[in-house]
Amino acid sequence: MEPILIYGFPLGSSMGLVAALEWLGKPYRLCRVDMLGEMREPSYARINARHETPALITDKGQVLTETMAIAEWLAARDDDRRISPDPLSVEADRMRQLMAFINSGFTGTFSPLWVALEMDPPRPALQAALREYGKEAVIERHDKLEAMVGDGPYLVGDRPTLADALFIGIARWLEFHEVAEPVRWPKLAALRTRLEADPAVIYATALESGDSVAGSGPFRGHVPLAEVIERFGS
Ligand SMILES: N[C@@H](CCC(=O)N[C@@H](CS)C(=O)NCC(=O)O)C(=O)O
Numbered sequence: 511m512e513p514i515l516i517y518g519f520p521l522g523s524s525m526g527l528v529a530a531l532e533w534l535g536k537p538y539r540l541c542r543v544d545m546l547g548e549m550r551e552p553s554y555a556r557i558n559a560r561h562e563t564p565a566l567i568t569d570k571g572q573v574l575t576e577t578m579a580i581a582e583w584l585a586a587r588d589d590d591r592r593i594s595p596d597p598l599s600v601e602a603d604r605m606r607q608l609m610a611f612i613n614s615g616f617t618g619t620f621s622p623l624w625v626a627l628e629m630d631p632p633r634p635a636l637q638a639a640l641r642e643y644g645k646e647a648v649i650e651r652h653d654k655l656e657a658m659v660g661d662g663p664y665l666v667g668d669r670p671t672l673a674d675a676l677f678i679g680i681a682r683w684l685e686f687h688e689v690a691e692p693v694r695w696p697k698l699a700a701l702r703t704r705l706e707a708d709p710a711v712i713y714a715t716a717l718e719s720g721d722s723v724a725g726s727g728p729f730r731g732h733v734p735l736a737e738v739i740e741r742f743g744s
Pocket residue numbers: 518521522523524545561562563564575576577578613
């Protein structure tokens with residue numbers, strides 16, 4: 511069977527993995543999940559007890575959670591080196607280093623902003639403190655990532671890799687939370703512009719938005735969440 515990536519909307523980090531599946535070019539299916547609704551229901555715990563996306567149903571029908579684990583699963587099957595360098599190369603070390611940074615500190619600093627946004631019932635003083643702290647932390651992590659970006663067109667090498675996929679899934683949170691203008695970090699802004707013009711990213715963003723777009727080469731269609739839970743949930 512084709513692997514099925516369970517991705518979340520709105521604005522899920524998993525959009526980047528959808529783009530990576532497009533770049534990889536091997537047959538895949540998707541399962542689109544409303545993170546504000548069905549992902550929070552008890553039945554979703556059969557896929558991921560932490561109620562998070564992304565999750566992958568592998569070609570063997572096993573559930574695999576955590577972005578880094580899913581990215582490594584894809585890299586291990588990237589025979590033609592379309593989304594990852596030779597795993598023993600210096601470039602692959604750099605890709606994994608960047609992915610780890612993006613998936614941990616870089617993504618994590620947005621947490622206070624999400625917590626403040628979703629706090630119910632509201633606690634204005636705490637929300638203001640979370641926003642202030644979150645914005646400072648996001649800016650600091652962007653400064654650090656800007657310093658890590660080289661002079662090439664992408665994070666590693668001359669074509670998009672899994673590191674770029676992880677970055678583009680998160681990058682748009684900057685404006686959503688009104689932290690700062692992207693141009694404050696010129697290298698990251700240029701990288702974003704390049705990635706946002708990439709057909710795979712445009713396609714993944716359209717799917718995430720629920721637009722009815724024509725099938726791409728490797729994409730074999732959506733599977734309803736209820737069916738995924740029934741067939742593959744624990
Ligand atoms: N450690 C997990 C974190 C995944 C994560 O936080 N996903 C977000 C969406 S980008 C989520 O599902 N958040 C829960 C929510 O929105 O309620 C990973 O790297 O895959």
